[in-house]
Amino acid sequence: MRKVGIVGIGQVPVAEHWDRSLRDLSTDAVISALHDAGDPIPGALYAGNMLAGELTGQENVATLIADASGLLPIEAIKIEAACAAGGAAIRAAYLAVASGAHDCVVAVGVEKMTDHFNDAVSSALATAADADYEAAHGVSFVALNALLMRRYMHDHGITREDFAPFSVNAHRNAACNPHAMFMNEISVDDYMASPVIADPISILDSAAICDGAAALILCALDNGKAFPQPPVRLAASSCATDTLGLSERQDPLRWQAVADSAGAAYKQAGIGPTDIDAFELHDAFTIVSALTLEACGFAEPGEGVRMATNDAIRREGSVPIATMGGLKGRGHPIGASGVYQAVEAVHQLRGTAGEAQIRGARTVMTQSVGGSGSVAVTHIFQT
Amino acid sequence: MRKVGIVGIGQVPVAEHWDRSLRDLSTDAVISALHDAGDPIPGALYAGNMLAGELTGQENVATLIADASGLLPIEAIKIEAACAAGGAAIRAAYLAVASGAHDCVVAVGVEKMTDHFNDAVSSALATAADADYEAAHGVSFVALNALLMRRYMHDHGITREDFAPFSVNAHRNAACNPHAMFMNEISVDDYMASPVIADPISILDSAAICDGAAALILCALDNGKAFPQPPVRLAASSCATDTLGLSERQDPLRWQAVADSAGAAYKQAGIGPTDIDAFELHDAFTIVSALTLEACGFAEPGEGVRMATNDAIRREGSVPIATMGGLKGRGHPIGASGVYQAVEAVHQLRGTAGEAQIRGARTVMTQSVGGSGSVAVTHIFQT
Secondary structure: OOOEEEEEEEEOOOEOOOOOOHHHHHHHHHHHHHHHOOOOOOOEEEEEOOOHHHHHOOOOHHHHHHHHOOOOOOEEEEEEEOEOHHHHHHHHHHHHHHOOOOOEEEEEEEEEOOOOOHHHHHHHHHHHOOOOOOHHHOOOHHHHHHHHHHHHHHHHOOOHHHHHHHHHHHHHHHOOOOOOOOOOOOOHHHHHHOOEEEOOEEHHHEOOOOEEEEEEEEEEOOOOOOOOOOOEEEEEEEEEEOOOOHHHOOOOOOOHHHHHHHHHHHHHHOOOHHHOOEEEOOOOEHHHHHHHHHHOOOOOOOOHHHHHHOOOOOOOOOOOEOOOOHHHHOOOOHHHHHHHHHHHHHHHHHOOOHHHOOOOOOEEEEEEEEOOOOEEEEEEEEO | OOOEEEEEEEEOOOEOOOOOOHHHHHHHHHHHHHHHOOOOOOOEEEEEOOOHHHHHOOOOHHHHHHHHOOOOOOEEEEEEEOEOHHHHHHHHHHHHHHOOOOOEEEEEEEEEOOOOOHHHHHHHHHHHOOOOOOHHHOOOHHHHHHHHHHHHHHHHOOOHHHHHHHHHHHHHHHOOOOOOOOOOOOOHHHHHHOOEEEOOEEHHHEOOOOEEEEEEEEEEOOOOOOOOOOOEEEEEEEEEEOOOOHHHOOOOOOOHHHHHHHHHHHHHHOOOHHHOOEEEOOOOEHHHHHHHHHHOOOOOOOOOOHHHHOOOOOOOOOOOEOOOOHHHHOOOOHHHHHHHHHHHHHHHHHOOOHHHOOOOOOEEEEEEEEOOOOEEEEEEEEO
16 A cells, blocks of 8 residues: 555635525635645545535535636545544545555535534434434434433443543633634633533533535555655555444443554554544534543543543643543534544644644544434544 | 455345344344355445435444444445445445555445335435426436436337347346346237336336345455465546436436446456456346446447347347346345346356356446436446
């Protein structure tokens, strides 16, 4: 397999973009990423998107973006793996370059959610769960995660307040990121006072509904080509799955797909958890952060939440997470989130993360999770 | 890039499967393809599907199939390129093996359309068009193709009856295919008497709404591994795009994405149109067959329909198409069609196509088209 690097990044601010379409947002991200890479002519475009069919009445999204970005007759394919669509699009782009099929490709993630009432968005998001055995019974995605959080609290003697530092950390880091949706810091008191939406999950446990688009330019690094920005090497890429339905698992608190995907990525990069300088994990809910830290080898079962309470997850800690706000602070435009994570990883490795910079960052891991941990895509980026 | 071959095929009959779910259909196809390949353990599964989000309330389809087929914790990703989703899933699978990321993978296509009223299906299909500039005005997919057919008839002095042999040929070939939806032969009189649904397109110009699933097992051919069935080599794989909206094209009768995709495939395989022994083209409408034959170098502009009237497209002709019924006769379960085409190509090259067999077939081309020719995926299979 050829060596693959990220040579360009682009993003629009995550926000409620009521005046901008899916076409506008994605095109802005793609064109700015191409510009960052010195305006190469890519051979393919892989678009991570989950909800445009349900919410915008638009499938064939990759063709739309290729067309609107002036990239015809480029290969263009949409990639979907529920909320892991962004990470999966990066993986498709990686394989296209690693295989030798293309020397340079675009990975873009886009989602447009705020043109709709929340119940329509909740229904659309529930399509990531099992339609026959979960969604048919009316369970929403927040509700599935609330079941996990309650079980975790019960099994490990954890209180709601113990989860607060995940949210506080995300908002603190988002405050340094001009592309973040929530640039406001919050306190533990704010967290405790925030309205519960599916007990025990509150507003401040959850990533908000939002719009956004981010893009990467991936190129082969073994053909002697020079780039305007120092390439960041994509050292590992992997994907793994678990049961679609939460009820089918022997232990719902053991996120096996996340563990398998991270394990394969560590193996490919020849490193372990202690080598990770920053970890952009899929903090759609605070409980996901705790379970992910455990599944990826940073904490024992039941100890993931302790990494938040003992500040290990902060910018200065042993495993900084959500370094530019994460899904909670920067925002979680579903199919775009995995690509935002990668854009932020590149900023950290270029040393251009501003006040959010992790000093001496050499290795950053990103992870997109779809469904209730049913599919996970992990990437490791290195200088 | 590593050499890649098809070592297993599986399919369910295309039909109105009112008693079988998307899960049932896809799992049957995957398990029978794995069995045909000697039950290898694949490393990834790529699922071509377009409409499950809109019609079944189910995204995350690839994880569902991996789970239901007993393949966890395999990598699983859904691939969508409108009606070209099946071809695009094969391409994703091809790149995964060609890159060296996996030695053996599954490409599966599935669509479940008949649980819904036709207007819901028509709306869902219209998401392949431009939501802002086409579908918003109420134009359906049949209507877009009717505009093309009318323009073609006007520009080239063609009558409706000239298109009849496309449909007659498809039904004649489908009659030999036990997996086809329509195993009944039809006459030119039947075609002429069939009800018009969007003038000048009649029922017998169009592929019907249906359910189906098909699967392939792709393996690396360069590691000395033996297979129960003689592998069929995937000699070329390509994808190209054109404008999403039909109105944006200089010449709507020139299908540029189809031409570009076929051109790239010919180049990769080192062959030309005259080397093709059978061509499974995207005959969702008879006009698509005519435009495709022209774009792929088999006929001059305006002459594509003559290949039907002079019998060149029949089993004994110079370019047999829809050899096992095509989209019209076998049926067009949207995201599965591209995979059905490949299954049929393998049957032709194994010599197991029964009465539909093309004698001495050595090279078969398949092509999936999404939108109104906005994205095309072409594959060339060889013994």
